[in-house]
Amino acid sequence: MSRSPLIILVVVISSCGGSLTDEQRKKMLEASEQQAIVKVTDAEITEAAFAKGRTVMEGLPSPAAADSVGKAMSVKIHWLIPGSANALEIEQQLIEAYINSVIEGTPLQDNVQKIGEDSILYTRAVVLTRPDSSVEVKGTWNIRMAKRQLILSMGKKY
Numbered sequence: 072m073s074r075s076p077l078i079i080l081v082v083v084i085s086s087c088g089g090s091l092t093d094e095q096r097k098k099m100l101e102a103s104e105q106q107a108i109v110k111v112t113d114a115e116i117t118e119a120a121f122a123k124g125r126t127v128m129e130g131l132p133s134p135a136a137a138d139s140v141g142k143a144m145s146v147k148i149h150w151l152i153p154g155s156a157n158a159l160e161i162e163q164q165l166i167e168a169y170i171n172s173v174i175e176g177t178p179l180q181d182n183v184q185k186i187g188e189d190s191i192l193y194t195r196a197v198v199l200t201r202p203d204s205s206v207e208v209k210g211t212w213n214i215r216m217a218k219r220q221l222i223l224s225m226g227k228k229y
Contacts, residue, residue, distance in 0.1 A: 120183045124193025150208040169196040173206045
């Protein structure tokens with residue numbers, strides 16, 4: 072059973088006989104647009120999650136900057152190595168899938184998965200190609216984003 076989206080109603084009462092300045096009208100219109108109910112599909116949410124995840128990865132200058140970049144972009148970023156004990160089950164399954172892809176010679180791609188009802192996980196593998204052409208999965212970058220924040224930001228540029 073899916074939950075219905077949270078709907079917030081904003082009521083503005085004008086006390087000066089109903090007359091508003093142009094500035095007040097503009098602010099009310101902007102507030103109204105922000106509160107408008109917009110239907111988005113799962114495909115659109117997934118596409119937005121890929122876009123945001125890729126943008127976060129592009130903005131990550133070094134692993135040491137993960138916390139500050141995550142905070143600035145309203146996401147949680149963490150590095151995961153194969154066999155790590157601090158991984159969620161889905162994260163462990165994804166890293167195992169990346170390892171199997173390397174064994175099978177399948178190209179690695181970034182990934183988006185739902186985590187519960189309110190979060191989305193973007194994952195990108197980091198591989199090392201050795202001189203003998205063998206490939207090793209060093210780990211994965213995992214970016215967790217709130218579904219609500221992602222939907223609200225869909226009208227904005229990442």
